[in-house]
Amino acid sequence: MEILSLVLMSVVAAATPLLFAAIGELVTEKSGVLNLGVEGMMLVGAVVGFAVTASGGGAVLGVSAAAAAGSAMAALFALLTLNLLANQVATGLALTLFGIGLSALVGRGFIGVPLDGLPHLAIPGLSDLPLIGPLIFGQDALVYLSFVAVAAVAWFLTRTRAGLILKAVGENPAAAHRLGHSVLRVRWLAVLFGGAMAGIGGAYLSLAYTPLWAENMTAGRGWIALALVVFATWRPGRVLLGAYLFGGVTIAQLHAQSAGVALPSQFMSMLPYLATILVLVLISRDAARIRLNAPASIGKVFHPGG
Amino acid sequence: MAAEGAFGIRLERRPAPSRAMLLATPPLAVLLTVLAGAILFAAMGFDPLETLRAYFVSPLTSLYGWGELAVKATPLAIIAIGLALGFRGNVWNIGAEGQLTLGAICAGGLALAVYGHEGPWLLPLMMLAGAAGGLAYAAIPAYLRVRFNANEILTSLMLTYVAGLLLSYLVTGPWKDPEGFGFPQSRLFNPEALLPIVLDGTRMHLGAPLALCVVLAGWLVVARTLIGFQIKVVGLTPIAAGYAGFSQARIIWFTLLLSGGLAGLAGAIEVSGPIGQLQPAISPGYGFTAIIVAFLGRLHPVGVLLAALLMALSYLGGEQAQIELGLPLAVTGVFQGMLLFFLLASDFLTHYRVRRTASTPAAAG
Numbered sequence: 001m002e003i004l005s006l007v008l009m010s011v012v013a014a015a016t017p018l019l020f021a022a023i024g025e026l027v028t029e030k031s032g033v034l035n036l037g038v039e040g041m042m043l044v045g046a047v048v049g050f051a052v053t054a055s056g057g058g059a060v061l062g063v064s065a066a067a068a069a070g071s072a073m074a075a076l077f078a079l080l081t082l083n084l085l086a087n088q089v090a091t092g093l094a095l096t097l098f099g100i101g102l103s104a105l106v107g108r109g110f111i112g113v114p115l116d117g118l119p120h121l122a123i124p125g126l127s128d129l130p131l132i133g134p135l136i137f138g139q140d141a142l143v144y145l146s147f148v149a150v151a152a153v154a155w156f157l158t159r160t161r162a163g164l165i166l167k168a169v170g171e172n173p174a175a176a177h178r179l180g181h182s183v184l185r186v187r188w189l190a191v192l193f194g195g196a197m198a199g200i201g202g203a204y205l206s207l208a209y210t211p212l213w214a215e216n217m218t219a220g221r222g223w224i225a226l227a228l229v230v231f232a233t234w235r236p237g238r239v240l241l242g243a244y245l246f247g248g249v250t251i252a253q254l255h256a257q258s259a260g261v262a263l264p265s266q267f268m269s270m271l272p273y274l275a276t277i278l279v280l281v282l283i284s285r286d287a288a289r290i291r292l293n294a295p296a297s298i299g300k301v302f303h304p305g306g
Numbered sequence: 307m308a309a310e311g312a313f314g315i316r317l318e319r320r321p322a323p324s325r326a327m328l329l330a331t332p333p334l335a336v337l338l339t340v341l342a343g344a345i346l347f348a349a350m351g352f353d354p355l356e357t358l359r360a361y362f363v364s365p366l367t368s369l370y371g372w373g374e375l376a377v378k379a380t381p382l383a384i385i386a387i388g389l390a391l392g393f394r395g396n397v398w399n400i401g402a403e404g405q406l407t408l409g410a411i412c413a414g415g416l417a418l419a420v421y422g423h424e425g426p427w428l429l430p431l432m433m434l435a436g437a438a439g440g441l442a443y444a445a446i447p448a449y450l451r452v453r454f455n456a457n458e459i460l461t462s463l464m465l466t467y468v469a470g471l472l473l474s475y476l477v478t479g480p481w482k483d484p485e486g487f488g489f490p491q492s493r494l495f496n497p498e499a500l501l502p503i504v505l506d507g508t509r510m511h512l513g514a515p516l517a518l519c520v521v522l523a524g525w526l527v528v529a530r531t532l533i534g535f536q537i538k539v540v541g542l543t544p545i546a547a548g549y550a551g552f553s554q555a556r557i558i559w560f561t562l563l564l565s566g567g568l569a570g571l572a573g574a575i576e577v578s579g580p581i582g583q584l585q586p587a588i589s590p591g592y593g594f595t596a597i598i599v600a601f602l603g604r605l606h607p608v609g610v611l612l613a614a615l616l617m618a619l620s621y622l623g624g625e626q627a628q629i630e631l632g633l634p635l636a637v638t639g640v641f642q643g644m645l646l647f648f649l650l651a652s653d654f655l656t657h658y659r660v661r662r663t664a665s666t667p668a669a670a671g
Contacts, residue, residue: 036459076647085658086650089398089459093597094646101639108634215636220467227460266475273464277450284456303319303658 005131007251012135012143013209015247017042017201017218019146021225022232022239023153024197028074029229030157031190032170032297036092037077038198039222040099045070045199047107050206050213054113063142063203070199071192073099078191082184085301096222104215115211118142142204147240149197154236166190170295173302183302198222220273227276231283233293242279249275317658327656332602332609335648336616342644343637352631360630361623371622373508377580378618380517381406381572381589383611385596387524388565390605394528395537396544397561401447401462402569403593404469405440409570411473412439414492414577414584417499418481424498432499433516433574440570441563443469448562452555458562466593474586481584492584501579513575518611520568525607533560569593590621591639598646617642 021038028035035041048069053062077095080086118140121127126137157163168176169186177183205221206213224246232238253268261268284290343361344354365371385402392399399405413436420428446465450456478490486493501511528534533556540547540557547554576588599617603609624638 080647080650084651084654086653090601090646091650093400094643094650097594097598097639098643098647101636101641101643104636105634105640108636220464223460223463227457227464230457230460264475264479266471266478270468270471273467276464277456277461280456280460281450281454285454287455290455303317 005134007255008131008135009139010254011244011247011251012139013247014250015243016143016146017204017209017221018225018228018246019240019243020142020149020201020204021198021222022228022243023146023149023236024194024201025225026229026232026234026236026239027153027157027166027197028190028194029298030170030234030295031166031187032173032295032300032302033081033187033191034088034092034299035074035077035095035191035194036089036226037073037095037099037222038194038225039218039220040096040103041070041073041195041198042202042205042218042222042225043099043103043216044073044106045202046206046217047103047110047202047213048199049203050113050115051106051110053207054110054115054213059118059207062207063200066199066203067196068199070195070197070202072195074191074195074198077195078188081301082187082191085303088299088301100216107213107215110213111215113213115207117211118208140208142200142208145200150236150240157236167295170297173297174304177302177304183304187302198225201225224272224276227280230290231279233283233289234295235293245279246272246275316661318661319658320656323656324659328604331652331656332604332613332649334652335602335645338648338652339641339645342648343641346637346640347633350633352633357627357631357633360627360633362619364630365619365622365626369505370508373505373510374622375615375618376505376508376510376514378621379611379614380513380579381576381592382596382599382617383517383614384520384572384575385565385569385593386599386603386610386614387520387607388561388568389596390600390603390607390610391524391527391534391537392561392565393541393600394605395541395557395561397558398459399444399447399462399562399565400459400597401444401464401466401593402565402596403589403591404462404466405443405566405569406573406576406589406593407466407469407473408443409436409440409573410577410584410588411469411476411573412436412570413574414495415476415481417495417578418492418584421493421496424496426498428498429501429578432578433571436574436577437567437571440573441567443570444562444566448559448566451562452558458558462562473584473588477584477586483583490586494583495578499578500582501575509580511575511579513579516575517614520571521607521611524610528607533557537561569596595621595642598642601646602649620645 021042025035025038045066049062049066052065053059073095077091080091081088120138120140123137127133157167165181166186169181169183173183202218205217228239228242231242250272253271257265257268340358344358347354347357389399389402413432416432416435443465447458447462450461451458477492481492483491483493501513503511504514536552537557540552540554572592573588577584595617599610599613603613620638620641624635627633628635
């Protein structure tokens with residue numbers, strides 16, 4: 001029971017950064033913008049969150065700073081792709097390369113600095129229940145926030161007028177523009193939101209998952225988050241499912257390694273990446289379904305009055 | 307849109323990209339990067355002029371430095387030639403770093419397999435093995451894209467992590483140097499498995515002239531072959547390409563296999579050139595930097611060559627500034643990222659022109 005509880009807790013911890021990054025990118029993509037810079041935004045969020053927290057700012061300020069840093073990176077992307085109409089694929093790649101360098105630069109004084117992880121919720125009685133106690137009532141605040149974020153995005157996209165406009169902009173920006181909606185403003189906001197979420201996802205890695213800063217510590221999670229959005233066919237509920245599936249794969253291979261499975265550890269570590277490829281293939285195989293669900297204008301430059 | 311009309315200016319799409327701007331913007335982006343770099347250095351408490359000198363001038367004050375420039379530009383140019391061809395056709399191979407790693411594994415594995423029985427035939431075979439390894443590795447995203455419609459950006463990138471783990475397994479496990487005191491690296495290759503030096507007093511090896519040949523071949527493909535033309539058309543107007551009967555699948559296969567093979571060749575050159583053994587890290591991100599090289603070079607072979615030299619200088623400068631002034635090595639990555647940003651931003655001038663409009667700010671919106 002104790003072991004099972006620990007395993008499930010670690011699945012939650014592994015899934016949470018993916019969930020944040022993917023739900024943010026989902027909103028960005030729904031507005032018709034493909035930001036491949038998630039990995040870079042996560043890294044900058046991770047280092048800024050860690051630096052602020054470790055410098056005595058506290059975790060709340062640290063996470064807020066990470067969100068702001070992620071947004072700042074996203075703003076750079078928005079400026080280039082939305083105002084200066086640069087190619088989104090190239091700009092997203094540039095953002096990731098820049099983020100890797102920048103985070104290494106900012107974080108060089110913080111390598112090896114110890115930090116306490118985020119405090120876990122403790123409700124007397126409830127949190128002590130076997131298994132479900134820690135699982136439901138004993139997580140850290142960001143885990144709960146990630147669930148709130150998914151629910152809020154789902155509600156926003158399906159139940160609000162603003163969400164409808166966002167989707168309209170993603171499906172047919174020219175029509176939305178003619179109806180008087182500012183495509184530029186909607187997309188800017190969607191991109192900024194994506195950046196903030198990626199920043200928080202990064203901060204979860206450096207503050208809770210492994211409370212330390214290491215160069216390139218995201219290890220491809222930003223890219224996995226991008227794949228998750230496709231896997232989820234742009235639906236928030238499925239992003240949740242996908243993130244926990246990947247959290248499960250990550251933890252399963254870690255536990256298999258420590259349990260002394262005969263396979264070399266490197267082969268086990270390949271599993272999350274191979275699983276990403278596998279699900280991408282399974283989902284993308286059905287081209288019609290992708291076309292039906294993907295925002296129609298994704299990745300395309302929009303310039304009114306071209 | 308309000309935000310654009312508000313200042314009394316309007317953007318107008320040029321009927322065709324401006325050729326002048328196409329050539330003028332890369333130097334402009336370099337200039338802006340140097341300026342931004344100077345500001346960054348000053349903000350970090352370094353003397354900007356002194357740092358820029360250490361970064362861009364010091365590395366080239368000796369013959370050895372020029373040799374190093376060629377050593378670093380070689381893999382960048384070879385990889386970027388392949389990537390540029392793909393980018394022209396909207397095929398985004400982002401996994402060159404992984405294909406390079408596979409090339410290094412295949413070439414290095416061959417050198418280790420025949421250890422003690424080498425001959426003059428070994429080097430050409432290593433180059434072939436490297437190219438074949440990278441090509442085979444790029445065949446995976448190509449197949450998944452053509453057969454299953456899976457995004458090649460994500461699959462090729464995921465495979466990069468897998469390749470790194472495979473190399474790590476090999477050098478810590480079966481291929482570890484038995485006399486290596488437990489270090490995670492293979493034996494040092496015998497001289498027959500090493501590329502000869504072509505310029506005395508430097509580390510410049512046979513890979514440099516080989517890179518020039520690749521650039522030339524790349525130019526021939528772009529300018530003189532049907533497939534080069536088809537790639538360009540598919541990239542510019544996919545619909546027209548469809549009417550013309552150009553097969554998209556063929557272009558995906560061709561560009562991915564070619565860029566993968568070249569990245570694998572670069573991996574073979576690295577292990578048989580400057581490194582001389584297999585170790586956990588073969589490349590300081592050449593596969594990713596080559597993406598910047600391809601764009602900076604305007605996806606044109608000659609541009610790629612110049613851009614490769616410039617990015618090679620940024621690696622050398624980063625190392626030099628670290629030695630001379632204690633600047634962190636990560637600055638190189640920041641520099642490279644900034645350069646690509648400025649380039650993409652200035653690209654705007656290539657495709658659009660800014661026109662003043664008569665309308666008052668109030669009328670816009």
